[in-house]
Structures are given as C-alpha cells and as structure tokens.
Amino acid sequence: MSQLVDQIITSGASTPAPKYTAKDFQSDQDVRWCPGCGDYSILAQAQRIMPDLGIPRHRIVFISGIGCSSRFPYYMETYGFHSIHGRATAIASGVKLARPDLSVWVVTGDGDGMSIGGNHLIHLLRRNIDVNVLLFNNQIYGLTKGQYSPTSELGKVTKSTPYGSLDYPFNPASLALGASATFVARTLDRDPKHLQAMLKRAAEHKGTSFVEVYQNCSVFNDGAFFAFTEKETRDDNVVYLEHGKPLVFGKQRDKGIRLNGFTPEVVSLADGKYSVNDLLVHNEQDTTLSFILADMTYKPSLPRPVGIFLSIARPSYESEMQRQIEFAREKRGAGDIAKLLASGETWIIQ
Amino acid sequence: MASKSTQNLDEVTIRFAGDSGDGMQLTGTQFTNTTAILGNDLSTLPDYPAEIRAPQGTLFGVSGFQIHFGSTEINTPGDSCDVLVAMNAAALKVNLTSLVDGGAIIANTEGFNDKNLKLAGYESNPLRDDSLEKYQVYEVDITKLTELALQDLNLSSKLVDRSKNFFALGMMYWMYNRPLEPTLQWINEKFAKKPEIREANSRVLKAGWNFGETTEIFKVRYEVAPAKLKPGRYRNITGNQATAWGLMAAASKARLDLFLGSYPITPASDILHELSIHKNFGVKTFQAEDEIAGITSAIGASFAGALGATTTSGPGLALKTEALGLAVMVELPLVVVNVQRGGPSTGLPTKTEQADLLQALYGRNGEAPIPVVAACTPSDCFNAAFEASRIAIKYMTPVICLTDGYLGNGSEPWLIPDVNALPDISPTFHTNPDTFMPYLRDEATLARPWAIPGTPGLEHRIGGIEKQHQTGNVNYEPANHELMIKLRAEKVERIANDIPAAEVDGDPKGTLLVVGWGSTYGAIRSAVLKHRAAGHSVSHLHLRHLNPMPKNVGEILSQFKLVLVPEINNGQLVKVLRSRYLVPAVGLNKIQGLPFKAVEIERKIEEMLRSY
Numbered sequence: 001m002s003q004l005v006d007q008i009i010t011s012g013a014s015t016p017a018p019k020y021t022a023k024d025f026q027s028d029q030d031v032r033w034c035p036g037c038g039d040y041s042i043l044a045q046a047q048r049i050m051p052d053l054g055i056p057r058h059r060i061v062f063i064s065g066i067g068c069s070s071r072f073p074y075y076m077e078t079y080g081f082h083s084i085h086g087r088a089t090a091i092a093s094g095v096k097l098a099r100p101d102l103s104v105w106v107v108t109g110d111g112d113g114m115s116i117g118g119n120h121l122i123h124l125l126r127r128n129i130d131v132n133v134l135l136f137n138n139q140i141y142g143l144t145k146g147q148y149s150p151t152s153e154l155g156k157v158t159k160s161t162p163y164g165s166l167d168y169p170f171n172p173a174s175l176a177l178g179a180s181a182t183f184v185a186r187t188l189d190r191d192p193k194h195l196q197a198m199l200k201r202a203a204e205h206k207g208t209s210f211v212e213v214y215q216n217c218s219v220f221n222d223g224a225f226f227a228f229t230e231k232e233t234r235d236d237n238v239v240y241l242e243h244g245k246p247l248v249f250g251k252q253r254d255k256g257i258r259l260n261g262f263t264p265e266v267v268s269l270a271d272g273k274y275s276v277n278d279l280l281v282h283n284e285q286d287t288t289l290s291f292i293l294a295d296m297t298y299k300p301s302l303p304r305p306v307g308i309f310l311s312i313a314r315p316s317y318e319s320e321m322q323r324q325i326e327f328a329r330e331k332r333g334a335g336d337i338a339k340l341l342a343s344g345e346t347w348i349i350q
Numbered sequence: 351m352a353s354k355s356t357q358n359l360d361e362v363t364i365r366f367a368g369d370s371g372d373g374m375q376l377t378g379t380q381f382t383n384t385t386a387i388l389g390n391d392l393s394t395l396p397d398y399p400a401e402i403r404a405p406q407g408t409l410f411g412v413s414g415f416q417i418h419f420g421s422t423e424i425n426t427p428g429d430s431c432d433v434l435v436a437m438n439a440a441a442l443k444v445n446l447t448s449l450v451d452g453g454a455i456i457a458n459t460e461g462f463n464d465k466n467l468k469l470a471g472y473e474s475n476p477l478r479d480d481s482l483e484k485y486q487v488y489e490v491d492i493t494k495l496t497e498l499a500l501q502d503l504n505l506s507s508k509l510v511d512r513s514k515n516f517f518a519l520g521m522m523y524w525m526y527n528r529p530l531e532p533t534l535q536w537i538n539e540k541f542a543k544k545p546e547i548r549e550a551n552s553r554v555l556k557a558g559w560n561f562g563e564t565t566e567i568f569k570v571r572y573e574v575a576p577a578k579l580k581p582g583r584y585r586n587i588t589g590n591q592a593t594a595w596g597l598m599a600a601a602s603k604a605r606l607d608l609f610l611g612s613y614p615i616t617p618a619s620d621i622l623h624e625l626s627i628h629k630n631f632g633v634k635t636f637q638a639e640d641e642i643a644g645i646t647s648a649i650g651a652s653f654a655g656a657l658g659a660t661t662t663s664g665p666g667l668a669l670k671t672e673a674l675g676l677a678v679m680v681e682l683p684l685v686v687v688n689v690q691r692g693g694p695s696t697g698l699p700t701k702t703e704q705a706d707l708l709q710a711l712y713g714r715n716g717e718a719p720i721p722v723v724a725a726c727t728p729s730d731c732f733n734a735a736f737e738a739s740r741i742a743i744k745y746m747t748p749v750i751c752l753t754d755g756y757l758g759n760g761s762e763p764w765l766i767p768d769v770n771a772l773p774d775i776s777p778t779f780h781t782n783p784d785t786f787m788p789y790l791r792d793e794a795t796l797a798r799p800w801a802i803p804g805t806p807g808l809e810h811r812i813g814g815i816e817k818q819h820q821t822g823n824v825n826y827e828p829a830n831h832e833l834m835i836k837l838r839a840e841k842v843e844r845i846a847n848d849i850p851a852a853e854v855d856g857d858p859k860g861t862l863l864v865v866g867w868g869s870t871y872g873a874i875r876s877a878v879l880k881h882r883a884a885g886h887s888v889s890h891l892h893l894r895h896l897n898p899m900p901k902n903v904g905e906i907l908s909q910f911k912l913v914l915v916p917e918i919n920n921g922q923l924v925k926v927l928r929s930r931y932l933v934p935a936v937g938l939n940k941i942q943g944l945p946f947k948a949v950e951i952e953r954k955i956e957e958m959l960r961s962y
Binding site: 003007073077095099119327331334335340345 | 383389532576579580581582583585586595598599602604605606607609628629630632634636638639640642646647648649650651652653654655656658672673675676680766767769777778781802803804805806807808810811812813814815823824
C-alpha cells in the first residue's frame with residue numbers, strides 16, 4: 001500500500017471501537033420512509049447489531065444504488081455512498097479491492113439488485129469479494145410508485161401490468177446460489193431476532209454474504225409476506241433452517257420436511273407414520289442441499305424456507321489479489337517507475 | 351558473391367502485408383525495435399482486420415504494418431510506402447494503392463498460386479502479366495525457401511509455415527542494413543521454453559538475411575543513417591503502453607495506489623494488459639463484468655483513497671456516461687481513457703477516428719462539465735495520462751483522456767523522461783474532524799476535501815442526489831442547485847489557471863493557422879513545415895487541453911486571417927472553436943478509419959492560401 005493510504009489506515013486502526021450502542025449508528029438525517037415501511041425495522045436491527053461487530057464506525061461503509069432501500073446509508077453514522085441505479089455492488093467491489101481493511105455493506109432492493117443491477121450482483125457473488133449484500137425484497141417497485149419487479153408473482157396487476165405481469169419471478173436465493181455465492185440467507189423484516197442473527201452471520205462470513213430480507217411495502221404491496229410474518233399464519237408457512245437440525249415446522253411443531261429422492265415433501269409427525277428421524281437435517285455447508293432448499297421457495301405445497309441456505313469457505317477475491325501483489329513484490333521487488341521506463345531495449349543518443 | 355552497391359536514403363517507408371495469421375504485426379514490431387535501436391526516427395501504423403483469423407487468403411483477412419523511418423525528423427507513418435512486402439495476392443491487391451510509383455514489391459510467389467489468386471479476385475497472375483510494370487518486382491518463393499531452411503528439423507508443416515515471416519524480416523534486415531541480434535535475442539527469450547520454435551525462427555531469419563546477401567535478385571542495399579535526435583536514453587513505446595505508464599507514474603508521484611476497472615475493448619485492451627503485469631507496483635487491475643462496472647468500481651476505489659481509472663473506447667464511454675455524471679456529482683478523482691475508434695455503434699473497431707470529442711465534452715445528462723485532455727503522439731500518451739491524473743487528483747474531478755487507435759497501437763522512439771522532473775501531484779487526505787465538511791471547497795481550486803473511509807470522525811455520506819453547498823447533505827432547494835451547478839462549472843474553468851498557455855509552432859501571427867488536437871499532430875506538422883520551408887505564412891497550434899482550453903486560444907486565433915482545423919471526424923473541434931471564439935475556422939475532414947496523409951493537409955493549405 002502507498003504511504004498516503006497507509007497513514008489513514010494506521011491512524012484509523014489505532015482508534016479502537018469504543019463501547020457503542022445502537023444510537024451511535026444513527027446519523028443526524030431524518031428518516032424518510034413511508035409509515036409502516038419494513039425498512040425501519042431493518043435499519044433498527046442493523047444499528048442494533050453494529051456495536052457487536054467490534055468494528056469502529058470509521059471503518060464501516062454502506063453503499064447503495066437507487067430505490068427506497070437505497071436511502072439506507074444516509075441514516076447510518078458510518079461512511080456511506082448512495083450511488084446510481086444497480087451499481088452499488090460494482091462500486092462496493094472497487095471499495096473493497098482498494099481497501100480490504102474496510103467492512104463493506106451493500107443495501108439494494110429487488111429492482112436495483114436483480115433488474116438493472118443483476119449483472120453486477122451475480123459477478124460479485126461468483127468473485128466472492130468480502131462484501132455483505134442486504135437485498136430488501138418487497139416484490140414491487142416502490143420509489144417509482146408501484147410497477148411490478150423481478151420478484152413480483154406471475155400475473156401481478158400493477159400500473160405497468162394492468163392485465164397481469166407475464167414474467168416469471170426470480171427467486172433471489174436460487175439466483176445467488178446459481179451464481180456460486182458462498183453465503184446465502186433469507187430473513188424477514190418482522191422477525192427482528194432472526195434478522196439480527198442473519199446480519200451478524202453475514203458480517204462474520206469471509207467472502208460475499210447475500211441476505212435476502214422479505215420487506216413489507218405498506219403502500220404498494222402491503223401484506224405481500226404476511227403469510228410468513230404474522231402470528232396467525234407464520235408457523236404453518238415458514239420453515240426455519242438451522243444447521244444440524246431437522247426441518248420441523250407448524251404451530252404444533254407437528255410437521256416436517258422429508259426428502260423423497262431429491263424432492264422435498266411435507267410429512268406429518270402426528271400420525272405415527274414418520275418421526276423426526278425421517279426428516280431432512282439441514283447442513284449449511286452442503287451446496288447440493290442448498291439448491292434443493294432454495295427451490296422450495298415458490299412451491300405452494302411447501303413452507304417457505306428462511307435462514308441460512310449455504311455458508312461455505314472459499315478464498316475471497318481481494319485476499320487473492322493481495323496475495324498476487326505480494327508474490328509479485330517478492331519476485332520482482334517493489335516497483336520503481338524510473339527503472340520501469342528504462343526497462344527492456346533502450347539506446348543512448350549522444 | 352554478387353556485387354552489391356549501397357545507396358544512402360534520408361527516409362524510407364516499408365509496409366509488411368500478409369494474411370492475418372502470417373505474423374505481420376510481429377514482423378513489423380521487430381523491424382521497428384531494431385530500427386529504433388539504430389537511432390533512426392520513426393513512426394508506425396499497424397493496420398489489422400477486426401476478425402482474429404479471417405479466412406486465409408481473402409482480401410478482408412489482410413493485415414498490414416507500415417513503418418516510416420529516417421535520418422530526418424519523422425512525424426507520420428508515411429503517406430505511401432516505398433517498399434511493399436506482400437506475402438500473398440490479397441495483400442498485394444489491398445495495399446498496391448499505397449505503393450509509390452517505381453516502388454518495390456517483394457512478393458512471396460507461393461502466395462500467388464491459383465487458389466490465392468482466385469481468393470484475391472485476380473483473373474491473371476499480376477506477377478506474370480504487365481500490370482505491375484511501373485514497379486520493381488522481386489519474386490521470392492519465401493514459403494519454399496523457409497521449408498528448405500528447416501527441412502532437417504522434422505517440424506510440422508504448420509510450424510514451418512508460421513516461420514516464413516522471419517524470412518521476410520531477414521531479407522528486409524539485409525536490404526536496410528540492420529543487425530539481426532535484437533530479433534535473435536527476442537526469439538531466444540520469447541521461445542526459451544520451446545527450443546524447436548526458437549531454432550526454426552532463428553534459422554529462418556538468418557536464411558532470409560543470407561538470401562539477400564548471396565543471390566543475384568537484389569542488386570542494391572540501403573543505408574539509413576541515424577537521426578539527429580535530442581541526446582539522452584531512448585526506448586520505443588506504443589501509445590497504449592505509454593498511457594499505462596503515465597497512469598502508474600502519476601499514482602506513484604501522488605503516493606496513491608492505482609486501481610484500474612476495465613472491460614476489454616479494441617483498441618484499448620492493451621492498457622489493461624500492460625497494467626496487469628505491474629502488480630509489484632501495487633497496481634490493482636480489475637477486469638469487470640462490463641463497462642459500467644469498470645468505471646463504477648474505479649469510482650469506488652477513488653472513494654476509498656486510490657487513484658481510480660478506467661480505460662475504454664467509444665462504445666464503452668457511451669455505457670459509462672451515467673457513472674461519469676455520478677463522478678461529477680460526488681467530486682472524486684477519476685481518469686477515463688478513451689482510445690477512440692471508428693463509430694458510431696460498433697463502427698470500425700480496429701480503425702482510428704477522432705469522433706468522440708463532442709461525446710467527451712458534452713455527452714452526459716445535466717450540466718456535467720468534465721476536463722478533457724488529448725495525446726498527440728504515441729509517446730505523448732504518457733504525458734496526457736499523467737496530466738489527466740494530475741488534474742483529477744488536484745481538482746477532485748473525473749477527467750477524460752483522449753487517445754485513439756492510431757496512437758494506441760502506433761509506436762515511436764521516446765526520450766525517457768526524468769521521473770523526478772515530472773510535475774508535482776501532492777494530494778492530502780483530510781483528517782481533521784473540526785474543519786470537515788464534505789463539500790467545503792478549497793478557495794483556490796474549489797476542490798472539495800478527499801476524506802476517505804478509515805478516517806476517525808469523518809464519517810459522512812455522498813451520493814448522486816444534489817448536494818447542499820458545503821455540508822453535502824441531500825438538498826433540493828432551487829437556489830442551491832443553481833449554485834452547485836455554477837460551482838462545479840467554475841471549478842473546471844479554473845483549471846485554465848493551472849495549465850500552460852497554448853504555444854504556436856511558427857510565427858504567432860500570420861496568414862494561416864492550422865489548429866489540431868490528438869493524433870493529427872504528425873501529419874499537420876509535416877504539412878506546415880513543408881509550407882513554411884516554401885516561404886508561406888503558416889503556423890500550427892496543437893491543443894493538449896480541450897476543456898478547459900488555455901486562456902490564450904482566442905487571442906491566438908485572432909492573429910491569423912485563416913484558420914484550418916483538420917480532424918479525423920466530421921468536424922467537431924471546428925464547431926467548438928467557431929461557437930466559442932466566433933472565428934470563421936474551416937474544417938478538413940477525413941473519416942475513413944485512417945490517419946491523414948501529410949499531403950492531404952498540404953493540399954488543403956495550398957488551396958486556402960491560393961484562394962485567399
């Protein structure tokens with residue numbers, strides 16, 4: 001690293017994280033989301049877990065694109081960059097490659113991340129740059145006032161699709177897994193405890209962490225996820241993935257997921273035919289299993305899987321890049337511009 | 351041994367032409383390096399097809415490399431060639447119009463077999479009929495002679511065929527009295543791990559030289575004495591290499607890390623390739639998924655405290671447009687290199703053009719002024735890239751650096767600069783929380799502070815939404831927007847205080863001023879010198895800074911009765927000069943994917959002087 005940046009890193013590193021509270025991560029800007037927006041909860045949980053990370057505020061960067069969710073960085077008392085539509089993941093790549101010492105977070109939405117920014121997202125995931133991506137999925141375009149999004153259900157009637165949408169929705173978890181992500185999780189705006197746990201796990205993961213957050217848009221798509229978030233319905237509609245544990249769900253914890261060949265199916269634990277021992281046991285390090293679990297997402301007969309689909313170790317891009325730089329320095333010595341200019345064939349004119 | 355005479359030449363232009371698989375670029379490059387080492391001044395023009403391996407023997411698969419060298423000042427790759435090395439019939443057909451009357455053709459006879467003649471569309475063999483009467487034709491069965499030289503090595507016929515360009519090179523080395531050693535050494539290094547190929551190429555190169563020396567075909571060989579160049583250490587350099595090194599030198603001077611976000615595109619990719627080598631300098635190159643990620647990753651790197659750069663050509667710059675606006679808004683240093691090529695759309699990917707000037711100056715939504723600099727020769731790409739970086743860092747702004755395919759791929763001898771004498775670039779990162787506001791501007795430059803993540807107490811947010819003056823908070827107030835627009839414009843305008851005054855080559859006052867920018871430099875200079883030698887009042891102004899322009903440009907223009915602006919486009923700088931300075935400048939425009947010939951500019955000057 002050059003001397004100039006080194007000075008900043010050194011002085012920043014010698015300023016350790018004080019004992020923060022969530023309040024220390026609230027900026028002085030007024031939060032301007034609609035009343036009832038799921039973003040409030042996600043912001044609050046993020047601010048709540050930040051003190052636990054033990055990273056000083058000045059070494060944290062939140063980067064966003066365009067959309068309701070992308071206002072997020074303004075409200076975090078960290079470094080922040082509210083950029084242009086779809087490009088947060090690419091900007092974050094540059095930040096992290098230039099400065100592996102920083103904790104880099106991307107806040108994006110279903111439109112920003114998977115429509116206009118879909119290309120950058122999949123490439124970030126396959127490269128495994130150590131960036132935490134929070135994708136707020138509300139299945140609608142909020143900021144442009146209610147058009148369907150790449151995660152809207154088929155046939156969605158919106159301003160731009162009065163006869164119903166024709167395009168089949170992305171399943172963000174499957175998309176991320178297909179892009180060779182090393183950490184893929186799903187959580188819910190209205191389940192603060194789970195949301196906090198997922199954010200912490202994402203922060204701990206070395207490599208790109210992809211966290212899909214189901215987020216209610218109270219104005220344009222109110223209740224899209226209520227089946228998974230509300231007290232009356234959630235237990236029968238959601239199965240929480242926990243590493244090493246069988247997939248049990250239901251209000252009475254009387255249902256489970258069993259694998260029939262490669263196909264997951266719901267079985268009853270109440271009628272004596274199946275016991276917990278017959279159920280699929282989650283292993284978050286099993287890539288094949290992660291695809292099967294993510295694929296449950298839009299199957300009406302199956303509960304919606306929530307939790308960590310996959311968490312595996314693979315070298316991160318920026319650490320490999322650093323390794324190549326160090327290797328080149330060992331082999332060829334630190335660069336010297338004057339020597340470079342005079343390298344190869346030269347001749348002298350008297 | 352046959353008796354051979356030697357003639358002295360001041361300058362000569364040779365064109366190597368063959369199939370795109372014949373290795374003509376390599377042959378030309380080797381000849382260039384050897385010629386440079388001998389101390390000749392030179393200029394080169396690679397001319398290759400967009401197809402990587404077009405069908406063999408076809409007209410559109412012809413690849414050429416022209417080198418103009420001499421003992422005098424050489425400013426262009428040569429309007430036409432004196433010697434044409436044609437490896438096949440198609441190469442002859444495509445390039446014959448470039449050959450001067452009485453010029454020499456060295457034809458590989460095997461390349462004129464029935465199949466090749468048919469592919470090239472010849473009804474009869476031009477070597478056999480009288481169509482080449484006005485030229486000196488030397489027929490050499492290069493293919494056969496190469497085979498003979500290698501017959502005891504038991505190589506595949508493919509390998510043998512691939513060596514034949516070295517035979518042509520060896521002959522030309524003999525004819526122009528150049529040593530074989532530099533190329534032999536290159537072969538040894540390049541093929542160190544492939545002894546068969548090393549042996550084959552070395553042997554064929556020597557065979558070509560010996561063929562010139564011993565056969566009766568060539569009666570004359572030529573001597574081109576070294577040029578009177580400024581004393582010092584020289585090297586040969588291409589424009590793209592010079593651009594890469596200019597960026598590296600600027601980053602090093604500024605004590606910053608260089609970060610390149612780039613997507614491969616012809617003819618700019620060589621900058622990415624070059625920078626990728628120099629990891630020991632801490633250079634980070636990121637081959638992004640697209641042009642947009644190229645520029646946005648570079649913006650991210652600049653935000654984090656690196657010198658962010660992105661390299662591209664016209665179509666790529668179009669894709670980067672929105673992000674350029676973001677860089678204007680967030681006021682971070684960023685260097686955008688556009689190695690221009692023929693457009694619009696995909697256009698002529700491997701051919702040169704200067705048609706992105708207006709795109710660079712104006713091609714963005716909203717009021718988004720960006721400084722623009724241009725390189726005028728291959729080695730000058732170093733200076734242009736360095737200057738673009740200096741402005742970007744000092745003024746916290748994106749800067750567009752324009753080169754083009756002709757400069758990027760062209761090469762010339764370069765007097766290696768003294769690194770310590772390069773202009774000062776000394777950025778500082780802001781660190782004091784007590785004096786920090788993200789958009790509190792420097793009084794002189796109007797640059798905002800560079801406050802990078804990792805600095806305790808300076809946590810702040812930037813973005814593409816309009817900023818409040820000084821605080822940098824999101825702000826939609828009418829008066830603030832206008833103020834910020836004016837401030838961003840003023841910041842760029844003030845750069846004019848920090849660049850040298852424009853200098854006229856020739857009398858500062860007179861009848862005709864030729865104004866150019868970019869790669870037209872050599873052709874304009876040659877044409878102007880010729881007219882001046884004939885006693886005409888003609889001067890030359892070449893612009894490095896296109897935005898802002900030096901303060902004295904208007905004053906200079908007013909000192910001449912006629913203003914001519916030659917450009918490889920449909921008239922872009924001429925529009926700017928006419929609208930900004932209200933002068934009746936006229937354009938000379940060539941849009942054929944080729945650089946100007948000096949004679950084309952000469953004639954236009956002549957015509958203007960005559961009708962004046």
